[in-house]
Amino acid sequence: MPSNAPPADNIKRLLPWLVAVAFFMQSLDTTILNTAVPAIAEAMDVTPLNVKSVLASYTLSLAVFIPVSGWMADRFGTRRIFAAAIGLFCLGSLLCGLSTSLEMLVACRVIQGAGGAMMMPVGRMTLARTFGKADLVRAMSFVSIPALIGPMIGPVAGGAIVHWLHWSVVFFVNIPVGLVGLYFIRRYLPDYREDKTHPLDVLGLILFGGGIALLSYVLEVFGDNSLSRGEILGLLAVSALLLAGYGIRASLTAFPLLDLALFRIRTFRAAVNGGFFTRLGLGGIPFLFPLLYQVGLGFSPIQSGLLVLPQAIASIGLKTFMPAILARLGYRNVLVFNTIVVGLLIMSFATVGAETPIWRIVLQAFVLGFFTSMQYTSMNTLVYADVSGSQTSGASTIAATGQQLAISFGVAGASLIAALFVPVGLHTHAATMIYGVQQAFLVLGIITVLSSVVFMELKRDDGSDISRHDDTPHHAED
Structure with missing residues:
Protein backbone atom coordinates (compact mmCIF):
# COMPACT_ATOMS: atom_id res chain seq x y z
CA MET A 1 0.00 0.00 0.00
CA PRO A 2 1.40 3.44 -0.85
CA SER A 3 2.52 5.40 2.14
CA ASN A 4 -0.36 7.88 2.10
CA ALA A 5 -2.96 6.12 -0.03
CA PRO A 6 -6.46 5.81 1.42
CA PRO A 7 -7.07 2.33 2.80
CA ALA A 8 -9.38 -0.10 1.07
CA ASP A 9 -12.90 -0.41 2.47
CA ASN A 10 -12.26 -3.75 4.15
CA ILE A 11 -9.12 -2.43 5.84
CA LYS A 12 -11.03 0.70 6.89
CA ARG A 13 -13.61 -1.51 8.57
CA LEU A 14 -10.90 -3.46 10.39
CA LEU A 15 -8.88 -0.43 11.48
CA PRO A 16 -10.94 0.49 14.57
CA TRP A 17 -10.62 -3.09 15.80
CA LEU A 18 -6.86 -3.11 15.27
CA VAL A 19 -6.40 0.13 17.20
CA ALA A 20 -8.75 -1.22 19.87
CA VAL A 21 -6.35 -4.13 20.47
CA ALA A 22 -3.72 -1.70 21.72
CA PHE A 23 -6.18 0.30 23.80
CA PHE A 24 -7.54 -2.96 25.25
CA MET A 25 -4.06 -4.08 26.27
CA GLN A 26 -3.27 -0.80 28.02
CA SER A 27 -6.58 -0.55 29.83
CA LEU A 28 -6.44 -4.21 30.87
CA ASP A 29 -2.89 -3.83 32.14
CA THR A 30 -3.70 -0.82 34.33
CA THR A 31 -6.96 -2.10 35.79
CA ILE A 32 -5.76 -5.64 36.41
CA LEU A 33 -2.65 -4.30 38.17
CA ASN A 34 -4.59 -1.90 40.42
CA THR A 35 -6.44 -4.82 41.99
CA ALA A 36 -3.14 -6.59 42.66
CA VAL A 37 -1.49 -3.64 44.47
CA PRO A 38 -2.05 -5.00 48.02
CA ALA A 39 -0.79 -8.47 46.99
CA ILE A 40 2.35 -7.02 45.35
CA ALA A 41 3.01 -4.92 48.45
CA GLU A 42 2.76 -7.98 50.68
CA ALA A 43 4.94 -10.14 48.42
CA MET A 44 7.68 -7.50 48.20
CA ASP A 45 7.45 -6.47 51.86
CA VAL A 46 6.50 -2.84 51.24
CA THR A 47 3.45 -0.78 52.14
CA PRO A 48 0.58 -0.53 49.61
CA LEU A 49 1.19 3.20 49.17
CA ASN A 50 4.79 2.50 48.12
CA VAL A 51 3.55 0.42 45.17
CA LYS A 52 2.49 3.71 43.61
CA SER A 53 5.96 3.76 42.03
CA VAL A 54 4.97 0.73 39.91
CA LEU A 55 1.96 2.61 38.57
CA ALA A 56 3.63 6.02 38.30
CA SER A 57 6.76 4.69 36.56
CA TYR A 58 4.64 3.27 33.74
CA THR A 59 2.66 6.44 33.10
CA LEU A 60 5.82 8.54 33.49
CA SER A 61 7.56 6.36 30.90
CA LEU A 62 4.63 6.98 28.58
CA ALA A 63 4.91 10.73 29.05
CA VAL A 64 8.66 10.76 28.39
CA PHE A 65 8.59 8.53 25.30
CA ILE A 66 5.31 9.65 23.71
CA PRO A 67 6.85 12.87 22.28
CA VAL A 68 9.03 10.89 19.87
CA SER A 69 6.19 8.62 18.70
CA GLY A 70 4.80 11.09 16.17
CA TRP A 71 8.21 11.68 14.61
CA MET A 72 8.91 7.93 14.47
CA ALA A 73 5.56 7.23 12.81
CA ASP A 74 6.18 9.94 10.19
CA ARG A 75 9.71 8.64 9.59
CA PHE A 76 9.24 4.87 9.65
CA GLY A 77 5.51 4.45 8.99
CA THR A 78 2.53 3.88 11.25
CA ARG A 79 2.41 0.12 10.63
CA ARG A 80 6.01 -0.57 11.61
CA ILE A 81 5.96 1.66 14.70
CA PHE A 82 2.59 0.36 15.91
CA ALA A 83 3.80 -3.23 15.59
CA ALA A 84 7.09 -2.41 17.34
CA ALA A 85 5.15 -0.73 20.14
CA ILE A 86 3.06 -3.82 20.83
CA GLY A 87 6.13 -6.06 20.65
CA LEU A 88 8.00 -3.94 23.19
CA PHE A 89 4.93 -3.77 25.42
CA CYS A 90 4.68 -7.57 25.45
CA LEU A 91 8.40 -7.90 26.25
CA GLY A 92 8.05 -5.46 29.13
CA SER A 93 5.02 -7.39 30.41
CA LEU A 94 7.01 -10.62 30.43
CA LEU A 95 9.90 -9.02 32.34
CA CYS A 96 7.51 -7.48 34.87
CA GLY A 97 6.05 -10.89 35.63
CA LEU A 98 9.55 -12.25 36.23
CA SER A 99 10.56 -9.42 38.59
CA THR A 100 11.74 -10.35 42.09
CA SER A 101 11.95 -6.92 43.72
CA LEU A 102 10.08 -3.63 43.66
CA GLU A 103 13.03 -1.87 42.03
CA MET A 104 13.22 -4.48 39.28
CA LEU A 105 9.47 -4.27 38.72
CA VAL A 106 9.65 -0.50 38.40
CA ALA A 107 12.49 -0.76 35.84
CA CYS A 108 10.57 -3.30 33.76
CA ARG A 109 7.47 -1.12 33.89
CA VAL A 110 9.54 1.63 32.26
CA ILE A 111 10.32 -0.77 29.39
CA GLN A 112 6.65 -1.68 29.13
CA GLY A 113 5.76 2.01 29.12
CA ALA A 114 8.20 2.72 26.28
CA GLY A 115 6.15 0.35 24.13
CA GLY A 116 2.84 1.66 25.40
CA ALA A 117 4.00 5.21 24.65
CA MET A 118 3.72 4.63 20.91
CA MET A 119 0.38 2.79 20.94
CA MET A 120 -2.04 5.56 21.81
CA PRO A 121 -0.77 8.50 19.71
CA VAL A 122 0.04 6.38 16.65
CA GLY A 123 -3.33 4.62 16.88
CA ARG A 124 -5.26 7.88 17.16
CA MET A 125 -3.17 9.46 14.41
CA THR A 126 -3.99 6.57 12.08
CA LEU A 127 -7.70 6.93 12.85
CA ALA A 128 -7.63 10.70 12.33
CA ARG A 129 -5.92 10.32 8.95
CA THR A 130 -8.24 7.54 7.81
CA PHE A 131 -11.65 8.88 8.85
CA GLY A 132 -13.07 12.29 7.99
CA LYS A 133 -13.85 14.71 10.78
CA ALA A 134 -17.58 14.02 10.50
CA ASP A 135 -16.92 10.30 11.17
CA LEU A 136 -14.22 10.70 13.80
CA VAL A 137 -16.51 10.68 16.87
CA ARG A 138 -18.07 7.42 15.72
CA ALA A 139 -14.68 5.88 14.99
CA MET A 140 -13.24 6.97 18.36
CA SER A 141 -16.36 5.80 20.19
CA PHE A 142 -16.26 2.44 18.44
CA VAL A 143 -12.59 2.01 19.30
CA SER A 144 -13.34 2.77 22.92
CA ILE A 145 -15.98 0.04 23.23
CA PRO A 146 -13.61 -2.94 22.83
CA ALA A 147 -10.98 -1.03 24.82
CA LEU A 148 -13.42 -0.67 27.71
CA ILE A 149 -13.67 -4.44 27.95
CA GLY A 150 -10.28 -4.17 29.67
CA PRO A 151 -11.65 -2.29 32.69
CA MET A 152 -14.52 -4.78 32.86
CA ILE A 153 -12.30 -7.85 32.79
CA GLY A 154 -9.28 -6.37 34.55
CA PRO A 155 -10.47 -5.88 38.14
CA VAL A 156 -12.28 -9.24 38.28
CA ALA A 157 -9.48 -11.10 36.52
CA GLY A 158 -6.90 -9.41 38.72
CA GLY A 159 -8.81 -10.38 41.83
CA ALA A 160 -9.16 -13.99 40.67
CA ILE A 161 -5.47 -14.23 39.74
CA VAL A 162 -4.34 -12.82 43.08
CA HIS A 163 -6.74 -15.11 44.95
CA TRP A 164 -5.97 -18.39 43.18
CA LEU A 165 -2.66 -17.88 41.38
CA HIS A 166 0.31 -15.53 41.78
CA TRP A 167 0.40 -11.76 41.33
CA SER A 168 2.97 -12.10 38.50
CA VAL A 169 0.34 -13.71 36.26
CA VAL A 170 -1.41 -10.33 35.90
CA PHE A 171 1.42 -9.30 33.58
CA PHE A 172 1.26 -12.43 31.43
CA VAL A 173 -2.39 -12.16 30.31
CA ASN A 174 -1.62 -9.42 27.78
CA ILE A 175 1.03 -11.40 25.92
CA PRO A 176 -1.30 -13.67 23.85
CA VAL A 177 -3.50 -10.66 23.04
CA GLY A 178 -0.45 -8.77 21.83
CA LEU A 179 0.78 -11.63 19.66
CA VAL A 180 -2.59 -11.94 17.92
CA GLY A 181 -2.69 -8.17 17.48
CA LEU A 182 0.78 -8.18 15.93
CA TYR A 183 -0.35 -10.55 13.17
CA PHE A 184 -3.34 -8.46 12.13
CA ILE A 185 -1.54 -5.12 12.50
CA ARG A 186 1.34 -6.18 10.27
CA ARG A 187 -1.18 -7.41 7.72
CA TYR A 188 -3.94 -4.80 7.76
CA LEU A 189 -2.92 -1.53 9.46
CA PRO A 190 -2.58 1.41 6.98
CA ASP A 191 1.02 2.54 6.62
CA TYR A 192 1.05 6.33 6.70
CA ARG A 193 4.38 8.13 6.57
CA GLU A 194 5.81 11.42 5.38
CA ASP A 195 7.99 11.55 2.28
CA LYS A 196 10.34 13.96 4.04
CA THR A 197 10.85 14.16 7.78
CA HIS A 198 12.71 16.75 9.78
CA PRO A 199 15.57 15.75 12.14
CA LEU A 200 14.59 14.58 15.61
CA LEU A 257 9.88 17.98 19.66
CA LEU A 258 6.39 19.23 20.61
CA ASP A 259 4.92 21.93 18.35
CA LEU A 260 3.67 24.38 20.96
CA ALA A 261 2.29 26.61 18.18
CA LEU A 262 -0.70 24.25 18.09
CA PHE A 263 -1.86 25.85 21.35
CA ARG A 264 -2.84 28.92 19.34
CA ILE A 265 -5.81 26.84 18.12
CA ARG A 266 -8.61 27.42 20.63
CA THR A 267 -10.24 23.99 20.43
CA PHE A 268 -6.90 22.21 20.70
CA ARG A 269 -5.80 24.38 23.62
CA ALA A 270 -9.03 23.78 25.52
CA ALA A 271 -9.00 20.04 24.87
CA VAL A 272 -5.38 19.56 25.98
CA ASN A 273 -5.31 21.99 28.92
CA GLY A 274 -8.76 21.10 30.17
CA GLY A 275 -8.06 17.41 29.66
CA PHE A 276 -4.84 17.69 31.66
CA PHE A 277 -6.47 19.18 34.75
CA THR A 278 -9.50 16.91 34.50
CA ARG A 279 -7.30 13.83 34.32
CA LEU A 280 -5.38 14.98 37.39
CA GLY A 281 -8.54 14.18 39.31
CA LEU A 282 -9.60 11.09 37.38
CA GLY A 283 -6.07 9.66 37.14
CA GLY A 284 -5.79 8.89 40.84
CA ILE A 285 -9.17 7.12 41.13
CA PRO A 286 -8.06 3.64 39.94
CA PHE A 287 -5.25 3.71 42.52
CA LEU A 288 -7.54 4.75 45.37
CA PHE A 289 -10.36 2.26 44.80
CA PRO A 290 -8.38 -0.91 45.69
CA LEU A 291 -6.97 0.78 48.80
CA LEU A 292 -10.46 1.78 49.91
CA TYR A 293 -12.13 -1.52 49.09
CA GLN A 294 -9.42 -4.00 50.16
CA VAL A 295 -7.41 -2.28 52.90
CA GLY A 296 -10.14 0.02 54.20
CA LEU A 297 -13.35 -1.99 53.84
CA GLY A 298 -11.80 -5.45 54.00
CA PHE A 299 -13.16 -6.82 50.72
CA SER A 300 -11.34 -9.60 48.89
CA PRO A 301 -9.52 -8.82 45.61
CA ILE A 302 -12.38 -10.42 43.63
CA GLN A 303 -15.01 -8.39 45.48
CA SER A 304 -12.93 -5.26 44.93
CA GLY A 305 -12.81 -6.00 41.21
CA LEU A 306 -16.57 -6.54 41.03
CA LEU A 307 -17.19 -3.16 42.66
CA VAL A 308 -15.29 -1.46 39.81
CA LEU A 309 -17.26 -3.38 37.15
CA PRO A 310 -20.34 -1.08 37.09
CA GLN A 311 -18.14 1.86 36.12
CA ALA A 312 -16.93 0.06 32.99
CA ILE A 313 -20.42 -1.19 32.08
CA ALA A 314 -21.79 2.36 32.20
CA SER A 315 -18.89 3.59 30.05
CA ILE A 316 -19.65 1.08 27.31
CA GLY A 317 -23.37 1.79 27.41
CA LEU A 318 -22.86 5.49 26.69
CA LYS A 319 -20.57 5.13 23.67
CA THR A 320 -23.42 4.46 21.24
CA PHE A 321 -25.14 7.74 22.14
CA MET A 322 -22.06 10.02 22.21
CA PRO A 323 -22.27 11.32 18.59
CA ALA A 324 -25.93 12.33 19.05
CA ILE A 325 -25.26 13.98 22.44
CA LEU A 326 -22.38 16.06 21.08
CA ALA A 327 -24.32 16.98 17.93
CA ARG A 328 -27.29 18.22 19.97
CA LEU A 329 -25.54 19.98 22.87
CA GLY A 330 -22.15 20.92 21.42
CA TYR A 331 -18.70 20.50 22.92
CA ARG A 332 -18.81 23.59 25.12
CA ASN A 333 -22.03 22.71 26.93
CA VAL A 334 -21.08 19.05 27.32
CA LEU A 335 -17.58 19.67 28.65
CA VAL A 336 -18.40 22.49 31.07
CA PHE A 337 -21.41 20.73 32.61
CA ASN A 338 -19.97 17.22 32.50
CA THR A 339 -16.65 18.21 34.12
CA ILE A 340 -18.46 19.69 37.12
CA VAL A 341 -20.62 16.59 37.47
CA VAL A 342 -17.58 14.29 37.31
CA GLY A 343 -15.84 16.31 40.02
CA LEU A 344 -18.86 16.13 42.31
CA LEU A 345 -19.14 12.38 41.73
CA ILE A 346 -15.49 11.90 42.69
CA MET A 347 -16.10 13.88 45.87
CA SER A 348 -19.12 11.69 46.64
CA PHE A 349 -16.78 8.74 47.27
CA ALA A 350 -15.46 10.63 50.31
CA THR A 351 -18.72 9.58 51.97
CA VAL A 352 -18.02 5.85 51.48
CA GLY A 353 -17.10 4.18 54.77
CA ALA A 354 -17.45 0.99 56.73
CA GLU A 355 -21.22 1.41 57.10
CA THR A 356 -21.95 2.26 53.45
CA PRO A 357 -24.29 -0.29 51.80
CA ILE A 358 -22.96 -2.13 48.76
CA TRP A 359 -25.82 -1.01 46.54
CA ARG A 360 -24.84 2.63 47.03
CA ILE A 361 -21.19 1.99 46.13
CA VAL A 362 -22.33 0.15 42.98
CA LEU A 363 -24.69 3.00 42.03
CA GLN A 364 -22.01 5.65 42.53
CA ALA A 365 -19.53 3.68 40.42
CA PHE A 366 -22.10 3.24 37.65
CA VAL A 367 -22.98 6.93 37.48
CA LEU A 368 -19.29 7.92 37.60
CA GLY A 369 -18.55 5.58 34.70
CA PHE A 370 -21.33 7.14 32.62
CA PHE A 371 -20.08 10.70 32.94
CA THR A 372 -16.39 9.75 32.77
CA SER A 373 -16.98 8.05 29.43
CA MET A 374 -18.63 11.20 28.07
CA GLN A 375 -15.72 13.28 29.34
CA TYR A 376 -13.00 11.21 27.71
CA THR A 377 -14.68 10.88 24.31
CA SER A 378 -15.43 14.61 24.16
CA MET A 379 -11.89 15.65 25.09
CA ASN A 380 -10.17 13.09 22.84
CA THR A 381 -12.09 14.07 19.70
CA LEU A 382 -12.05 17.85 20.26
CA VAL A 383 -8.25 17.73 19.89
CA TYR A 384 -8.64 17.20 16.12
CA ALA A 385 -11.48 19.67 15.52
CA ASP A 386 -9.42 22.39 13.84
CA VAL A 387 -6.03 20.82 13.09
CA SER A 388 -4.96 20.19 9.50
CA GLY A 389 -3.83 16.83 8.14
CA SER A 390 -0.16 17.80 8.43
CA GLN A 391 -0.69 18.78 12.08
CA THR A 392 -2.35 15.51 13.06
CA SER A 393 0.86 13.82 14.15
CA GLY A 394 1.94 16.72 16.36
CA ALA A 395 -1.55 17.17 17.82
CA SER A 396 -1.84 13.49 18.68
CA THR A 397 1.60 13.48 20.28
CA ILE A 398 0.95 16.54 22.48
CA ALA A 399 -2.50 15.30 23.51
CA ALA A 400 -1.21 11.86 24.46
CA THR A 401 1.76 13.37 26.34
CA GLY A 402 -0.49 15.63 28.38
CA GLN A 403 -2.88 12.79 29.08
CA GLN A 404 -0.20 10.47 30.46
CA LEU A 405 1.47 13.25 32.45
CA ALA A 406 -1.85 14.02 34.09
CA ILE A 407 -2.46 10.37 34.95
CA SER A 408 1.06 10.00 36.36
CA PHE A 409 0.69 13.15 38.46
CA GLY A 410 -2.81 12.06 39.46
CA VAL A 411 -1.53 8.77 40.88
CA ALA A 412 1.33 10.51 42.67
CA GLY A 413 -0.97 13.23 43.98
CA ALA A 414 -3.62 10.78 45.20
CA SER A 415 -0.98 8.73 47.00
CA LEU A 416 0.58 11.86 48.51
CA ILE A 417 -2.73 13.16 49.85
CA ALA A 418 -3.64 9.78 51.32
CA ALA A 419 -0.16 9.45 52.87
CA LEU A 420 -0.47 12.82 54.57
CA PHE A 421 -3.43 11.48 56.54
CA VAL A 422 -2.16 7.92 57.06
CA PRO A 423 0.83 7.59 59.42
CA VAL A 424 3.54 5.19 58.28
CA GLY A 425 2.79 2.64 61.00
CA LEU A 426 -0.93 2.56 60.19
CA HIS A 427 -0.93 1.70 56.45
CA THR A 428 -2.77 -1.54 57.21
CA HIS A 429 -5.20 0.04 59.70
CA ALA A 430 -8.66 -0.01 58.08
CA ALA A 431 -10.23 3.09 59.65
CA THR A 432 -7.12 5.22 59.08
CA MET A 433 -6.83 4.12 55.45
CA ILE A 434 -10.49 4.94 54.83
CA TYR A 435 -9.99 8.43 56.24
CA GLY A 436 -6.87 9.08 54.15
CA VAL A 437 -8.51 7.89 50.93
CA GLN A 438 -11.60 10.00 51.65
CA GLN A 439 -9.47 13.14 51.86
CA ALA A 440 -7.82 12.23 48.55
CA PHE A 441 -11.25 11.88 46.89
CA LEU A 442 -12.23 15.33 48.14
CA VAL A 443 -9.10 17.02 46.79
CA LEU A 444 -9.22 15.24 43.42
CA GLY A 445 -12.90 16.12 43.05
CA ILE A 446 -12.24 19.80 43.74
CA ILE A 447 -9.44 19.84 41.14
CA THR A 448 -11.79 18.30 38.58
CA VAL A 449 -14.58 20.80 39.24
CA LEU A 450 -12.15 23.72 38.89
CA SER A 451 -10.88 22.35 35.56
CA SER A 452 -14.29 23.13 34.01
CA VAL A 453 -13.18 26.78 33.82
CA VAL A 454 -10.76 25.89 31.01
CA PHE A 455 -13.60 24.67 28.76
CA MET A 456 -15.47 27.95 29.14
CA GLU A 457 -13.20 29.55 26.53
CA LEU A 458 -14.86 27.38 23.88
CA LYS A 459 -17.47 28.96 21.62
CA ARG A 460 -20.89 27.45 21.01
CA ASP A 461 -20.06 26.09 17.54
CA ASP A 462 -16.54 24.87 18.31
CA GLY A 463 -16.09 21.28 17.16
CA SER A 464 -19.26 21.28 15.07
CA ASP A 465 -17.48 19.65 12.10
CA ILE A 466 -16.67 16.68 14.32
CA SER A 467 -19.81 16.50 16.42
CA ARG A 468 -22.03 16.56 13.35
CA HIS A 469 -22.74 13.15 11.88
CA ASP A 470 -24.70 11.73 8.98
CA ASP A 471 -28.04 11.79 10.78
CA THR A 472 -27.69 15.43 11.88
CA PRO A 473 -29.04 18.21 9.59
CA HIS A 474 -26.41 20.60 8.29
CA HIS A 475 -27.42 24.25 8.77
CA ALA A 476 -26.37 26.93 6.33
CA GLU A 477 -24.66 29.04 8.97
CA ASP A 478 -22.39 26.11 9.83
Missing part, protein backbone atom coordinates in the same frame (compact mmCIF):
# COMPACT_ATOMS: atom_id res chain seq x y z
CA ASP A 201 14.92 17.31 18.24
CA VAL A 202 17.28 15.35 20.51
CA LEU A 203 18.12 18.32 22.71
CA GLY A 204 14.41 19.03 23.14
CA LEU A 205 13.81 15.41 24.11
CA ILE A 206 16.54 15.59 26.77
CA LEU A 207 15.26 18.88 28.21
CA PHE A 208 11.59 17.90 28.23
CA GLY A 209 12.07 14.29 29.28
CA GLY A 210 14.54 15.20 32.02
CA GLY A 211 12.32 17.94 33.41
CA ILE A 212 9.23 15.77 33.48
CA ALA A 213 11.09 12.80 34.97
CA LEU A 214 12.48 14.91 37.82
CA LEU A 215 9.12 16.51 38.53
CA SER A 216 7.36 13.15 38.68
CA TYR A 217 10.09 11.72 40.92
CA VAL A 218 9.71 14.59 43.39
CA LEU A 219 5.94 14.05 43.50
CA GLU A 220 6.49 10.36 44.14
CA VAL A 221 8.96 10.69 47.03
CA PHE A 222 7.41 13.80 48.61
CA GLY A 223 6.09 12.84 52.01
CA ASP A 224 8.24 9.68 52.26
CA ASN A 225 10.98 11.49 54.23
CA SER A 226 13.55 9.95 51.88
CA LEU A 227 14.76 13.39 50.78
CA SER A 228 15.31 16.56 52.78
CA ARG A 229 13.37 19.72 52.07
CA GLY A 230 16.47 21.29 50.51
CA GLU A 231 16.97 18.31 48.19
CA ILE A 232 13.35 18.42 47.10
CA LEU A 233 13.52 22.16 46.40
CA GLY A 234 16.76 21.63 44.48
CA LEU A 235 15.23 18.94 42.28
CA LEU A 236 12.16 21.10 41.66
CA ALA A 237 14.42 23.98 40.62
CA VAL A 238 16.36 21.77 38.20
CA SER A 239 13.10 20.43 36.77
CA ALA A 240 11.77 23.97 36.28
CA LEU A 241 15.01 25.00 34.55
CA LEU A 242 14.90 22.02 32.19
CA LEU A 243 11.27 22.65 31.25
CA ALA A 244 11.91 26.38 30.83
CA GLY A 245 14.89 25.49 28.67
CA TYR A 246 12.64 23.33 26.52
CA GLY A 247 10.19 26.22 26.16
CA ILE A 248 13.00 28.43 24.87
CA ARG A 249 14.27 25.64 22.63
CA ALA A 250 10.81 25.08 21.14
CA SER A 251 10.46 28.77 20.28
CA LEU A 252 13.86 28.93 18.55
CA THR A 253 14.05 25.69 16.56
CA ALA A 254 12.19 25.15 13.30
CA PHE A 255 11.14 21.60 14.18
CA PRO A 256 10.58 21.28 17.94
